[in-house]
Amino acid sequence: MELFNKAKLIEESDKGRYVEATDILKPGDSLFSENSFASIPLENFLYKKDYCFNCCKYQISTEQQTSEQPKSTPGFPFQCKYGCNMWFCSNECADGMVHQLECSFISKFVELSLKHDCDASISLLALRVVMKNKVASEVFEQTVGKLTNQKSIFIQNNKSFLDKYSKLFDQVYLIVKSENSELSSIFNKEEYLEVVCSIFVNSFAGLSNNFNRTPISNGYFYKAALLNHSCEPNTFFSIQNSTLEMRVVKDINKGEQIFDSYVDLLLPTIERQKILLKSKNFVCDCSRCTDITENSRFVSSIHCIFCKDETNYISPKVKYDDKTKILKQVWSCSKLTCQFNKKNNNKNNQEFLNILSDVAKFYDFINNDLLFKEEKKEEGEEQIQPMVEPILNRLVEYETNILSKLHENHHCWLLYHLRLSKLFERFSAVFNSFDYLSQSIQHYKEIARIVECVIKSPSSEIIDSYYHLARVNEKYLLSLINQRNNHIKQLEKQKQRDTTIDIDSLNKDIKNLLKFINTTYKKAYEMALICYGNFKPKTLLLNALVEKSNFSSSN
Known part of the structure; x- marks a missing residue:
């Protein structure tokens, strides 16, 4: 084969x-292209209509469904008739043998997953793989059954992780046995735990098509x-x-x-290594991970506190201690003769240690979703202003005192621009502010620059950053067009030319912005052709946006 x-x-x-x-x-x-042995929506989408519980297909909401259409119309979600209450896209997905086998166990696995702090989508995917193996054992043995599960390594390095799923299985088994002793015979604890380990090591996450890289499914x-x-x-x-x-x-x-x-390639080396070690049981030794600058990406680099030359940076080399099983960072300056590189100086320099401490505090602040939660659309200027001012003041303080000491590609800068791009875009709508929209655009531009510098090859991250940069510029374009049209109406009323209003200049700005939007969408589209091919949803949408913006700019 x-x-x-x-x-x-x-x-x-x-x-x-x-x-x-x-x-x-x-x-x-x-x-290559392949169908999964089994897939499942992630935990956040399990009981929602958004994605089919079996094939993870995106589903049209029932609000879009007309009264004449039957509930089981393909593409429209309907709930399982066997009692698990999960949503499906078709009778084929809902009535398959695998789902009939798993259906009566689903609610038990979900409930006990929450109790034992297990990921419900992982526990259910493992259940589905075990059940499918009962009806398609030959396919299992020729494909995913050959993959390593690294169970012994999980027992050695992360036993608590495996213990949670072991306790989960034990409780489900006792409940099933008490209800139907014959049905319990299809369960095998050893098989289930091996599948759980294999899923952690070998599964792949599917992302939404909404240009926000939202994880929506897990596939084996x-x-x-x-x-x-x-x-x-x-x-x-x-x-x-x-x-x-x-x-x-x-x-x-x-x-x-x-x-x-x-892993997420926008993360610094230390974070990527932590994820790989925890979920895949290895430490990466690629050229990016073994170079302190991450092959000139500088995602963790700090301006050297000793060198007067601003082109020299202190960067970390990540090392793994086999004895302690701990990852640590060893910092050094890119200039070999720098005083910072002298023995123990990097460990004891208080100024440097303070910067690391401040960076940690910034991470805690910028990753606090409660602080940056999106306000309700009906909330207006009076409700939002008191909430956002302290946040903006704090961010300005961080930019001055912390971010200015970091390389422009540092991961903190990326998180900063991501937060502010959305905040200012939101504020521009609430306050109807041209200035907030302009600030949002500048942050989106920085996001695109950093993402392209860090990823360096066609990827969904770059495609999405270009898409959002063009999208927010379209909002700015509409503002310019409205401004121009209002000026024209004003001039028509006055029946005389106002020398303070330069319509020709506005038309030129509009034309240049159209060209920029078209070029940006085109960049995203060209990368989408490489990453997705011609006929995937994101490629088709970007192609339509390129044609739309090109048509507008030529008129």
Whole structure:
């Protein structure tokens, strides 16, 4: 069975398993497409109508459904008739044998997952895999059944994680046995825990198509799990419903290893390593992780407190201690002769330690969702003003006292721009403010710049940042057009030319902005062609936006 296009799976005793190109691969080439062995919506979407409980297909809400349409019309959500209350897109998904087997256990797994602090979507996906193995054992054994589950490593490094799911299973089993002793015979604790471990190591998250990179599903895929990880990947995967496609985003030579990424590439090395160690049981040794500047990305870099030259930065090398099982950062200046690099100076310098402490405080503040929660749409200027002023003042203080000491690509700057871009966009609507909208645009521009500097190859992160930059500029464009039209009406009323109003200048600004919007949408579209191909929802939408903005700018 051929697994990949122009690539092959290799297994060696010294190197382990990896995928290697058998021919030259170019950006936009499709490496493979596969359906998951099993998929499930994430915990936040389990009891909602948004995504089918079986295939994770996005569903049209019932509010959009007309009274003439039956509840089971494909594409319109309806609830399970067997009693689990989950939502489905079609009879095929709702009446399948796997769901009939799992249905009576679903509510028990969800309830006890909450009790034992387990992820309900993980526990249910493991249940589904176990049940599907009962009816499709041959497919299981030829695909995901071959994948490593690393259970022994989880027991060694993260036993508390496995204990939670073990207790969950024990309680479900006792309940099922008391209700139906024959039904309990299909449960096997060892099998269930092995599947849980394998899902943690080998599953892939599907993202929404709304340009916000919202995780919506978890899928158990075989081919995708065969690719090794790198923080400098040469492929990109996307998931539509329960189908994953892996596409090439960099030139790959014949004989070169093909890599995917298992983590958010916008995160600093220390955070990526923590995630990989906790969920995948390994520490990455790619070129980005082993370089203190992350291959000139400077995501964690701080202006050197000793060097007068502002081009020198203190950056961390992340090391893993095999004995203590702890990741630590060893900081050094890019200038080898810098005083900071002298023995123990980086450990004892109070100014440097204060900066690290301030950065930690900033992370706590900027990640506080309660502070930055979006206000209700009906709330106006009087309700919002008292709430936002302290937040904005605090952010200005952080920018002056902390962020100014960091490299412009530092992860703190990205979080700062993400928060303020949304805040100012929101304020522009509430206060009908041209200035707030302008500030929002500047933050969106910085987001696009940082994301492109950090990712460095076509990705959903860059596509989404370009989309939002163009989108918010469209709002600005409408404001300019309204401003121009109001001036024209004013001049018509006065029947004379007001020299303080330059209509020609406004028309020029409008034309230039249209050109910028079109160019930005085009950048996103060209990357979408590489990452998703021609006919995926985001590609089609971006193509329509390119044509729309190009048509407008030519008239």
